[in-house]
Each structure stands twice: as structure tokens, then as C-alpha cells.
Amino acid sequence: MLWKLALGGIKSRLKDYIVLFSGLTISAAIFYMFQSLASNPEFLKANSTLGMIVFIFYFGSVLLGIITLVYILYANSFLLTMRQRTYAMFMMLGAKSSKIAQLIFIETVAVGVISTVVGSAVGVGLTSIISQVLVKQMDIAITHFSPWSTSAALVTAVFFLVLFAFAAIYNAGKLVKTPVLNLLNQAKTPTRFKRNPVLWGIEVAGGLILLAVGYWSMAQLNTLQLFGLGIALVTIVLGSYFVFDAFFLMIIQLLRRNERFRTKELHSFTLGQLSFRIRDFTRLLSMVSIVFALALGAITVGLGFHDTIQTMAEQISPYDLMLHDPTTASQKQADALSPISVSTYQYKVAGKNVYFLASDFNRAPFKENQPQQRADGSYGVKKVTYGEAEMLKDPTGHTQTLADLVTQKAPYQTITVVNAADYAKVNGTVHSTQLYITKDFMAIKDKLKPLVAADQKQEGSTNANMSMNQKYSVYALYNTMMSGFEFMGLFLGIAFLAMLASCLMFKILSGAASDALRYQMLEKIGTRRSLLKKSIRQEIGTLFVLPGILGVIHVLFGLQMFKVTSLLPQPYHNIWLPFLIFLVLYVLYYFLTVQLYSGIVLHSGKSEEFQRGE
Amino acid sequence: MANVVTVNKVRKVYGKANEKQTTALKDVSFNVQAGEFIGIMGASGSGKSTLLNILSTLDKPTAGDVKINNQDVTGLKGNKLSDFRSREVGFIFQDFNLLENLTSRENIALPLSLQGVSAKKIAPQVESIAEKLSITEILDQYPTEISGGQKQRVAAARALVTQPAILFADEPTGALDSHSARELLDTMTTLNKNDGVSILLVTHDPFSASYCQRILFIKDGVIGQELKRKDQDRTTFYHQILDELGTFED
Numbered sequence A: 001m002l003w004k005l006a007l008g009g010i011k012s013r014l015k016d017y018i019v020l021f022s023g024l025t026i027s028a029a030i031f032y033m034f035q036s037l038a039s040n041p042e043f044l045k046a047n048s049t050l051g052m053i054v055f056i057f058y059f060g061s062v063l064l065g066i067i068t069l070v071y072i073l074y075a076n077s078f079l080l081t082m083r084q085r086t087y088a089m090f091m092m093l094g095a096k097s098s099k100i101a102q103l104i105f106i107e108t109v110a111v112g113v114i115s116t117v118v119g120s121a122v123g124v125g126l127t128s129i130i131s132q133v134l135v136k137q138m139d140i141a142i143t144h145f146s147p148w149s150t151s152a153a154l155v156t157a158v159f160f161l162v163l164f165a166f167a168a169i170y171n172a173g174k175l176v177k178t179p180v181l182n183l184l185n186q187a188k189t190p191t192r193f194k195r196n197p198v199l200w201g202i203e204v205a206g207g208l209i210l211l212a213v214g215y216w217s218m219a220q221l222n223t224l225q226l227f228g229l230g231i232a233l234v235t236i237v238l239g240s241y242f243v244f245d246a247f248f249l250m251i252i253q254l255l256r257r258n259e260r261f262r263t264k265e266l267h268s269f270t271l272g273q274l275s276f277r278i279r280d281f282t283r284l285l286s287m288v289s290i291v292f293a294l295a296l297g298a299i300t301v302g303l304g305f306h307d308t309i310q311t312m313a314e315q316i317s318p319y320d321l322m323l324h325d326p327t328t329a330s331q332k333q334a335d336a337l338s339p340i341s342v343s344t345y346q347y348k349v350a351g352k353n354v355y356f357l358a359s360d361f362n363r364a365p366f367k368e369n370q371p372q373q374r375a376d377g378s379y380g381v382k383k384v385t386y387g388e389a390e391m392l393k394d395p396t397g398h399t400q401t402l403a404d405l406v407t408q409k410a411p412y413q414t415i416t417v418v419n420a421a422d423y424a425k426v427n428g429t430v431h432s433t434q435l436y437i438t439k440d441f442m443a444i445k446d447k448l449k450p451l452v453a454a455d456q457k458q459e460g461s462t463n464a465n466m467s468m469n470q471k472y473s474v475y476a477l478y479n480t481m482m483s484g485f486e487f488m489g490l491f492l493g494i495a496f497l498a499m500l501a502s503c504l505m506f507k508i509l510s511g512a513a514s515d516a517l518r519y520q521m522l523e524k525i526g527t528r529r530s531l532l533k534k535s536i537r538q539e540i541g542t543l544f545v546l547p548g549i550l551g552v553i554h555v556l557f558g559l560q561m562f563k564v565t566s567l568l569p570q571p572y573h574n575i576w577l578p579f580l581i582f583l584v585l586y587v588l589y590y591f592l593t594v595q596l597y598s599g600i601v602l603h604s605g606k607s608e609e610f611q612r613g614e
Numbered sequence B: 001m002a003n004v005v006t007v008n009k010v011r012k013v014y015g016k017a018n019e020k021q022t023t024a025l026k027d028v029s030f031n032v033q034a035g036e037f038i039g040i041m042g043a044s045g046s047g048k049s050t051l052l053n054i055l056s057t058l059d060k061p062t063a064g065d066v067k068i069n070n071q072d073v074t075g076l077k078g079n080k081l082s083d084f085r086s087r088e089v090g091f092i093f094q095d096f097n098l099l100e101n102l103t104s105r106e107n108i109a110l111p112l113s114l115q116g117v118s119a120k121k122i123a124p125q126v127e128s129i130a131e132k133l134s135i136t137e138i139l140d141q142y143p144t145e146i147s148g149g150q151k152q153r154v155a156a157a158r159a160l161v162t163q164p165a166i167l168f169a170d171e172p173t174g175a176l177d178s179h180s181a182r183e184l185l186d187t188m189t190t191l192n193k194n195d196g197v198s199i200l201l202v203t204h205d206p207f208s209a210s211y212c213q214r215i216l217f218i219k220d221g222v223i224g225q226e227l228k229r230k231d232q233d234r235t236t237f238y239h240q241i242l243d244e245l246g247t248f249e250d
């Protein structure tokens, strides 16, 4: 009998359950995907430079785990509010509380098991798509990569099931302990908003000052170093909390005091709801604003790193390709790339000495990018050009500069630049090196790959230094690293965004059942439906917009860290893209929440029957 | 005298055609005149709340029609219905809670805001109705901070601030102690006498009913006897109601 009732309850609230399920399924899928990418042994062994990515992924999954935990807590409280009236009713009808506890336990665990299983399956699919994208992006071939990872599935299952088991115990305990009457009329009664105005003012000022200090220390990261990061972390977390606890509330109170504003339409009601809500939501809202900032920052920085691959490769060398002792075949191949300049340098190797011909530098001055620290502490490059005169002024002083040009096979110690007459006198083996500059490195980089590979093979080099003189190798190395960052940033960012927006959504929906009475009352006293809907949109909109705005401000200031430390030369470049991704996702969640909330608080227009106790 | 409410052959059937049906009202007809304080009395389950919900446009009759201020309300829908509710009818219910996230003042002002009354005009109207209901002192308090009797007065103030054609009250004293109940009923009587507010009170309690000028008895969805107070004092009328109930219940 109870089973039937319990199942009947699920049927009648199918829509809410679908929301709950899909949210949990997606979170399980994302969690699995992270685990499988990070813990796939083939993936790990595929390339040693991937070691860094593995670490990043583990870090990401820990963060994701924490957010998932919060998410499950909120989803669970949504489940509880959704069901407690029904269960309280059973108890009134005389069902034993142990029986009810058992039902709740089973229901919660069932929700957990189903969403974990479905989520892991979805995760396997997502992993195979994502890993292909990742591999393609990173220009590396990984063999035997399997989207299915037993250990990832195990970790996901254990993580989710343990959480749900705890949630189930909590739910069961809570429902059984709370008096039945409280469960039935669980409308949270807002208490009077009593606050010492002086303390309040101090909190407002303190919050704003804390934020300012945090922003300042991020901009001063160069001088403050790790200490600055610590300051920023503490001050911004506290500052955000105070801003929600005091500043936003103050604005709402001020609006409430404004007679003209307050007495218009449903404003007094909307403000009343909001001031109650924000107090209830302070912790969540401040957390959302900070993690949103992290998520948005991760996307921005991830995409930013991608932009820097080219810049960094460019900074390493002005030349796109270097051919040591080119063969006719390789020269032909290189010429096919229609380079805008080809510089040829010849040299003779005589024992421990290498001699370059000075006139070569007259024809094509050698270019070099020298790393430089700017006055503001950031790093950049200085472009230097060496002509014939400069070379002859200090004939042996350019050994370092020209080292990359000399074949690895020559066991030399000194490089001397000499004039034609002296060069002719040198008795040694003749070599030459050709340097190419193309119009657009990024466009032809794939064609460079075989040339570089052939050059490296000819040089017989496995030397890391060797590959670093080829722009392509530098590019490939950075690409491996940065794609990881980019992918992580995008992936982690979007996963966080989705999870947090869902947290906010479930928190709002959890309150819907008790809000429903208020909306019913408003409707009874003749409030137009359009006004009710407007009030809902405004209220939920504010709850979404406030942490969103604060998060965006955090990001804008946070990017200073990357600027001053030169990790990203132009952190604000193309910033619209991550913001657009953020906005689209956020707006989607907003509309979904408004839709679901309205569905709960506004009874359908058809039945005009109001629930009223006798 | 003009009729504020005209009820004509109202029938209400609960439940769908293929399910078990309850006929809560069976062709109920009666009138309420302007300035009248009328009571509808009946046992629990007799159809009082159903009737009141239909009168106050919260529910629709299965058949028949209801006119308030000569306007047929049974066909009203959407915005027209909402606007009608906010202008023409006021209600207080036993459990008609106030919005607990608003102060009493804000609660009372809300219907005026909904009608688009300007802030300047709202304040004096709220003050004036609050004075009539003796709740001036608690205007800036929240519902959780005031007593049940005071809450019901605030609810009455909110119902009356728009000067509706009629005030509907469904067991308004049901959740009050006898002292508060008496006070509320006295206030309603005063409002009726001095301000000419038409009141329709629904109750199962003879004491509350004794404050009315006319009482309609309802049983199983049918209106039976009618009792008029005329010039009797309240105690006499109270006993008359008890007598009537004795015969009516059989």
C-alpha cells in the first residue's frame, strides 16, 4: 500500500523528478569523464609530456568532486521538500515512522543509483567524443585509448553512492525526527530583519574594502608573489560573503524604504521575497560568485592560453624552419611553402673550431629574440639583428647566438665569424644551414612537420635542446601543454558553471513549495497573473544576476594576475567568447528555473480550486 | 435597496463525469442587499465554503450565475477576473494568512498598489482603515510578531482598503480566542453600521452568527430557513438561533 502511494507520488511529480534526474545524470557523466581521462593507463603512458595534464585532471576532479558534493546536497534538499508533504500525510494516516524512513532511504538511494548508472553510460559516450577532440587538438596519436575505464567507473560509482547513502540517511533521519505538523506546514516563516545599523554599515564597508584589497593584491602579484594569492583568496571569499550579507541587502532595504518604488505593482512583495531569500542564500550566493569567477576565469585563461601558443612560439625564434645541411629534396619541399625569406649560412668545421662567413650576415642579417624583463616586471622579447659589421667587431663573441645553426654532429667549442679571405684559408668540412620565414606559420605548420622530422632524423638528435631551435617543435610542445590548459579550462569551466547554476536552481526550487501559498494568496486578492510572473522573473533574475555580476567583476580583476605575471600577455583579448559561453549557459538555466518555479507556485489556470484547510 | 449580490440557481458538482461526484450546492438562490450584514450558517460539509468560494470568484459554479454589483462574475476570466477581485470583493478567511514577508502596512497597501494607486494616495488610505480597525500601532510589524486577532484585523484592513462592494468572511473567528473573536465581530458590526460595508459571514458558530441581521441556514447544499434579527438584542437572537438549529438539524 505504502509502495503504491510512494510510486504514485513520483508519477504526480514526474516533471520535477525528470529535472532532478537529468541534473544528477549530467553531474555523474561529467565526473566519470574527468576520472576516465585522468586515470586511463594507456592515456598516461602515451606521452611523457602528458604527465602535466594528468595532474591537472586530478586537480580538476577534486574540485569537481567538491562542487558535486554541494550539488548533491541541494538536489537532495529539493527531493526532500518535494516529498515531505506526501510522507507526512502517510504518517498522519498512521504509517509507522520506521516504515517511512525505510521508504525515503530506498527512494533516495534509488535516485542515486539510477542517475549514477545512466550518468556513467552517458559519460562513456562523452569521453570517447572528448578524447578524440583532445587528441586531434594536441597533434598526438594515442593508441589503445578506450573510453571505458573500470577504475573511473568504480571511482564514480563509489563517490556517488557513498554521497547518496549519506543523503538517504540524512533524509530519513530528518523526516522522522521533524514533527508531522511542521512537515505539513513547512512554510519557512521569515523572521524580522533586526540589525544594528552601525554594525551593518561596518559590514558593508568591510565587504567592499576586503574586495578592493583582494583585487589590489591580484594586480600586485608580481611583488607580493604567493603571499598576494593568499591575501586575494581570503579577502575575496570574505568580501563576497559580506557583500551579499550586507551590501545587497542594504540596497534592497533602501528600495523598500522608497515609498514610490515600493508601492508600485508587486514591488513590495518581490522585495520582501528577495530580502528573505538573500539572507537565506548568503552562503550559496557568495560561493556561486566565487566559483563562477573560477569557472569563467578557467574558460578565459584556457582560451587565452591557446592564443598564446603562437605568440610564445614566435617569441622563441623569428624563423619558422631551420634545415641543417639541406638536401635537394628537402630544399624543394621547403621552397614549396613559398617562404618570404630564406637565409643561407655556410660554415666550416675544423676540429674544435667552427668558422662562419661574415658576408652571409651582410646578405641576411641573423635575427634573434632575446627575453627581456620590462620596467613593470612583465616579460617580453627584444628583437635583435646581427649584421656583418657587428659580427666582425667581436668574431668569437657569438658562439651562443649561432649555436643552433651548427650541426649537432660537430663537437666544436668556439664559433668564429671571419671575412672571406680568412674563411678561404680555413681547412675543414663545409656545411650550410638554411633558415626560412614563411608568411603564416600557423597555416603551414602541418606541412612543416615532416621537414622538421627529417631534419631531426638527419641530425640524429634526441637532444631536447636540439628540437627547441625549431619553431615547430616549440609549437608542438606548447600545444601539448596549452591544449591541456585550454581543454581543462573550457571543460572545467563549463562543468562548474552547469553544476553551480543547477545548485542555484535547486536551492530556489526547494523553497517553491512554501512560496506557493503566498502566490495563491496574491492571486486571491486579485493579482493579475502577468504581474505574478513578472515578480517571479524579477526575483529569480536578481538571484541569478547578483552572483553573476560579482563573479564577472572577480574575473575582470583576477585576469590582472595573468597580465602582470606575463603568463598571458593579453588576458582581455577575445574576452567576449568566454563571456558569451557563460551568458548562454546562465540564461538557459535562468529560464529553466523560472519555468520550473512557476510550474510549482502558480497553479494551472484551469482548476480554480484553492487548497484551504477547513 | 439595491442588491450587491444576486445568487441565481447556483449548482456545484465536484468530481469529473466518470468519477464519483458530490453535489455540494443544489440550485442555491438568494440576494444580499447593500449595507446588509448577512450570515450563512450550516454544519461542517454543508457547502458553506463552496458557496463562498463561488461568490468570491475563487471558484466557478457548475450551473447558475452570480452577480456582484450587477455584474455577472461567473464568466470572468484572466485579467478581468483578477481586476474584479481586487476592486469589488474583499475576503477574510479563518486561515487567510497574511504575506509574512511583508509588514502589516505593506500587506494592507498591496491591493492598492495592484490597482495602480499612487504612493501619495496609498499612505492616507492605509492609515484611515488602520484607525478604523485599531491597528495603527502594529502597522510596521510583521505578521509573525502580532497576535491572531491582530492578524485577522490586518487581513480585514487589507480586504477593505479598496472599498469593495462586499466583504466575504469564512469562519473569520475560527482560529481566535473568544475575546479576540468578540472584538473582531464588534469591529465588523461597527464597520457595517457606520461605514455601510456590506458583509457576508459564513460560520457554523451560533455566537458569531448572532451578530448578523439575517441568517440563511444551509444543509446538504440547500438553503432552508431564514432568520431575521429585527430589533432583538444579540443575546435573544443568539437563543433564537440555537432554537432554530435544534429544529433545523433534525
Ligand SMILES: Nc1ncnc2c1ncn2[C@@H]1O[C@H](COP(=O)(O)OP(=O)(O)O)[C@@H](O)[C@H]1O
Pocket (backbone or CB within 6 Å): A609, A614, B014, B015, B022, B023, B024, B042, B043, B044, B045, B046, B047, B048, B049, B050, B051
Ligand atoms: N475540492 C473538492 N472536491 C470534491 N469535493 C469537495 C471539494 N470541496 C468540498 N467538497 C465537498 O463538498 C461538500 C461541501 O464542502 P464545503 O463547502 O467545504 O463545506 P463546509 O465549508 O460547509 O464545511 C462536502 O461534502 C465536501 O466533501
Ligand SMILES: [Mg+2]
Pocket (backbone or CB within 6 Å): A614, B048, B049, B050
Ligand atoms: Mg468551510
